[in-house]
Amino acid sequence: AQSVAQPEDQVNVAEGNPLTVKCTYSVSGNPYLFWYVQYPNRGLQFLLKYITGDNLVKGSYGFEAEFNKSQTSFHLKKPSALVSDSALYFCAYITPFSGGYNKLIFGAGTRLAVHP
Amino acid sequence: DGGITQSPKYLFRKEGQNVTLSCEQNLNHDAMYWYRQDPGQGLRLIYYSQIVNDFQKGDIAEGYSVSREKKESFPLTVTSAQKNPTAFYLCASATGGGTDTQYFGPGTRLTVL
Numbered sequence: 001a002q003s004v005a006q007p008e009d010q011v012n013v014a015e016g017n018p019l020t021v022k023c024t025y026s027v028s029g030n031p032y033l034f035w036y037v038q039y040p041n042r043g044l045q046f047l048l049k050y051i052t053g054d055n056l057v058k059g060s061y062g063f064e065a066e067f068n069k070s071q072t073s074f075h076l077k078k079p080s081a082l083v084s085d086s087a088l089y090f091c092a093y094i095t096p097f098s099g100g101y102n103k104l105i106f107g108a109g110t111r112l113a114v115h116p
Numbered sequence: 117d118g119g120i121t122q123s124p125k126y127l128f129r130k131e132g133q134n135v136t137l138s139c140e141q142n143l144n145h146d147a148m149y150w151y152r153q154d155p156g157q158g159l160r161l162i163y164y165s166q167i168v169n170d171f172q173k174g175d176i177a178e179g180y181s182v183s184r185e186k187k188e189s190f191p192l193t194v195t196s197a198q199k200n201p202t203a204f205y206l207c208a209s210a211t212g213g214g215t216d217t218q219y220f221g222p223g224t225r226l227t228v229l
Contacts, residue, residue, distance in 0.1 A: 032215045040187075043206055043220035044159075052216050090158060094215055101147075101166055102214055103174070104159030 004091045006107040013081045014115055021076040021110050023091030032094035033074045034104065035065055039087045050074060071107045081114045119143045120221035122207050127226045137192045137224045139207035146212055148190035151167060153204040165190055194226065202228045
C-alpha cells in the first residue's frame with residue numbers, strides 16, 4: 001500500500017544546531033511530496049513541495065528538503081534551529097482520487113522541540 | 117492561514133445535535149477540502165469539492181455532509197450519525213485538484229459534551 005512514514009514521534013534539538021525531520025515514502029510512479037508545519041491550535045502552513053526537477057527543494061522559514069529516490073526519503077532540514085521552530089511537522093504525498101482528481105495523504109506527524 | 121477563514125474556533129455540541137462548521141476563502145480557488153485531525157494521527161479527508169454544486173466523499177465521510185453553493189464557501193455539517201465527532205476540523209483550498217498546493221484555514225475544535 002502507498003504511504004508516507006515519519007519514523008520519529010518527537011525530535012529534540014538544541015537551538016542553533018542543525019535539525020532533521022525524517023520522512024520516507026512508499027509511492028508508485030512519480031511521488032509528489034509535501035511538508036507542512038502546524039503550530040498549537042492552528043491550521044497547517046505549507047513549507048515546501050517536490051514535484052519534479054532539483055532534488056534539493058528550498059522552502060519557507062529557511063527549511064529545505066532533499067528528495068532521495070534511492071533511499072525513498074524526503075527529509076526536512078534546517079541548518080540552524082530556532083526555538084520558534086518548535087511545532088508539529090507533517091509529510092504528505094499526492095495520490096489519485098476519484099473523478100481524475102488527486103488528494104493529499106498525510107503522515108502521522110513529528111513533534112519538533114527546540115531547546116534554548 | 118492566508119485567505120481562508122473558519123468559524124467558530126471552538127464549538128461544543130450535545131449528543132444528538134447537528135452542527136455546521138463554516139469555511140470561507142477569498143483566494144478564488146476552485147478546489148476545497150475538509151479534513152479531520154485526531155491526536156497522534158495525520159489528517160484524514162472527509163469531503164472534497166472541485167467546483168460549485170459538486171463534491172465527493174473522502175475516506176471518512178460517514179456522519180458528515182457538505183454543500184458547495186458558492187465558490188467561496190464549503191460548509192461542513194457534523195450530523196448525529198457521526199459517532200465520535202470530537203476532533204479538530206481543518207478546511208483547505210487549492211487552485212485545482214492536481215499537484216497544486218493546498219492552503220489551510222485555522223481550524224475548528226469540536227467537542228461533544
